[in-house]
Amino acid sequence: MNIYTFKHETDFIATGASLIASLLHTNPRSVLGLATGSSPIGIYQRLIEMNQQGLVSFAKTSSYNLDEYVGLPEGHSESYRYFMNDKLFNHIDIKMENTHVPNGNAADLEAECRKYDTMLEEYGPVDLQILGLGHNGHIGFNEPDESLIGGTHVVELQEKTRTANARFFPSLADVPTQAVTMGVGSILKAKQILLLVRGEDKAEIVKRALKGPITSQCPASLLQCHPNVVVLLDQGAGRLLS
Numbered sequence: 001m002n003i004y005t006f007k008h009e010t011d012f013i014a015t016g017a018s019l020i021a022s023l024l025h026t027n028p029r030s031v032l033g034l035a036t037g038s039s040p041i042g043i044y045q046r047l048i049e050m051n052q053q054g055l056v057s058f059a060k061t062s063s064y065n066l067d068e069y070v071g072l073p074e075g076h077s078e079s080y081r082y083f084m085n086d087k088l089f090n091h092i093d094i095k096m097e098n099t100h101v102p103n104g105n106a107a108d109l110e111a112e113c114r115k116y117d118t119m120l121e122e123y124g125p126v127d128l129q130i131l132g133l134g135h136n137g138h139i140g141f142n143e144p145d146e147s148l149i150g151g152t153h154v155v156e157l158q159e160k161t162r163t164a165n166a167r168f169f170p171s172l173a174d175v176p177t178q179a180v181t182m183g184v185g186s187i188l189k190a191k192q193i194l195l196l197v198r199g200e201d202k203a204e205i206v207k208r209a210l211k212g213p214i215t216s217q218c219p220a221s222l223l224q225c226h227p228n229v230v231v232l233l234d235q236g237a238g239r240l241l242s
């Protein structure tokens with residue numbers, strides 16, 4: 001695991017963006033695993049600029065997002081499909097049909113999960129999986145539990161997660177109670193993982209995830225088992241690592 005802590009946000013962004021861009025230079029058909037949350041936004045903005053300057057192309061790239069809320073109306077501004085379109089896809093040369101986000105409005109959510117796994121099996125493995133980190137150690141929406149699920153599944157969101165994400169909704173009551181998420185097994189199948197974490201409030205969980213015991217009570221701790229993980233932290237998030 002290669003862990004880098006950055007004093008300046010511009011360096012955090014430049015490092016993340018160039019890692020993705022160099023992957024696409026090496027293999028323009030790379031499969032990207034993408035994440036929402038605040039941590040990747042600056043990197044997505046930089047990739048948009050690079051794409052518009054002709055420095056990187058997504059024309060042959062496909063993408064699979066980690067997760068999506070269940071039950072938000074189509075086009076809802078807090079759905080993860082809206083986030084991805086708004087923060088990245090609408091501004092780069094990726095073909096929209098090559099972008100995939102689980103459908104949290106599928107009539108049969110179990111069938112949607114199986115369909116997502118089948119696509120990942122058929123068109124994967126993911127070359128580079130971007131991840132953020134929840135305050136409780138979740139990755140995607142894989143919440144701490146007695147055991148973890150390998151494939152894509154429907155999850156009940158924990159109060160800590162709903163409270164953390166309530167800042168984006170009018171009130172806590174408006175935050176969905178369920179989500180569809182890729183499982184930890186699917187995440188670990190990626191060839192390379194790029195974990196992005198920002199903020200002092202994440203320092204404790206960063207330490208637990210990267211240096212603590214490997215346990216389903218901290219899903220991100222399973223990343224310690226993966227052979228190719230790059231972690232980018234800002235100073236706040238990295239402050240408890242020696």
Ligand SMILES: N[C@@H]1[C@@H](O)[C@H](O)[C@@H](COP(=O)(O)O)O[C@@H]1O
Nearest residue numbers: 037038039131132133134140141
């Ligand atoms: N479901 C997403 C996660 O996939 C993301 O990793 C997390 C971290 O968000 P942030 O980057 O804002 O810390 O937020 C949400 O809970």
